[in-house]
Amino acid sequence: KAGVTQTPRYLIKTRGQQVTLSCSPISGHRSVSWYQQTPGQGLQFLFEYFSETQRNKGNFPGRFSGRQFSNSRSEMNVSTLELGDSALYLCASSRDSGSEGEQYFGPGTRLTVT
Amino acid sequence: AQRVTQPEKLLSVFKGAPVELKCNYSYSGSPELFWYVQYSRQRLQLLLRHISRESIKGFTADLNKGETSFHLKKPFAQEEDSAMYYCALRTGGTSYGKLTFGQGTILTVHP
Helix, strand or coil: CCCCEEECCEEEECCCCCEEEEEECCCCCCEEEEEEEECCCEEEEEEEEECCEEEEECCCCCCEEEEECCCCCEEEEECCCCHHHCEEEEEEEECCCHHHHCCEECCCEEEEEC | CCEEECCCCEEEEECCCCEEECCEEECCCCCEEEEEEECCCCCCEEEEECCCCCCECCEEECCECCCCECCEEECCCCHHHCEEEEEEEECCHHHCCCCEECCCEEEEEEC
16 A cells, blocks of 8 residues: 655745645545654654544644644644754654554655755 | 653664663553664654564564563664664553654664
8 A cells, every 4th residue: 555645855945934744644544643853852743633633732832733634634834934943744644543553654854944 | 741761872783793772761651662663765664562562573672661661672683774763652542643752773783
């Protein structure tokens, strides 16, 4: 089956701009989680969406938001970009039940803020 | 709040030597523990989880609730094991989609 896909793969933005990243989960998966990966902080959980509802949220400012559509595809948005937002953004999808709760990760979107 | 600690940022061993990647966690409840691996230029993927008690690619990990540890072990390291390894914790229930990761350990296996 096709894996998790993320678009775009690379993005360069300027401070103060906003950006939208997209994630398409594996077919049949209803949960989509987002993570930020940086050399200094490692992998940090941003939020999780399940059936179009945000179910869990990490400790990130309100500039980071997301949504999920009825087909389980998800987008995350970062407004008023700061230099510190430069990171690899990963999304992961899962079926969300018992042994099928394994998270499958996408390749990531590399965001550079200048 | 839960926390995962991987004390070694870098670990180097020679091919055929035993390897142990350390992971300690703090969480007051009963967590699920995982090891994820990221090979060069590949995406993050699940290596093993404590509830399945499987051995994947020769790796094993035992959850020690008394010591709150979930160390990853392999008796004979191979060069293809060189990668970044992350220990992760999930608290379960409606938090299925939230993983708390350690900082990761870069394992290098020398020929």
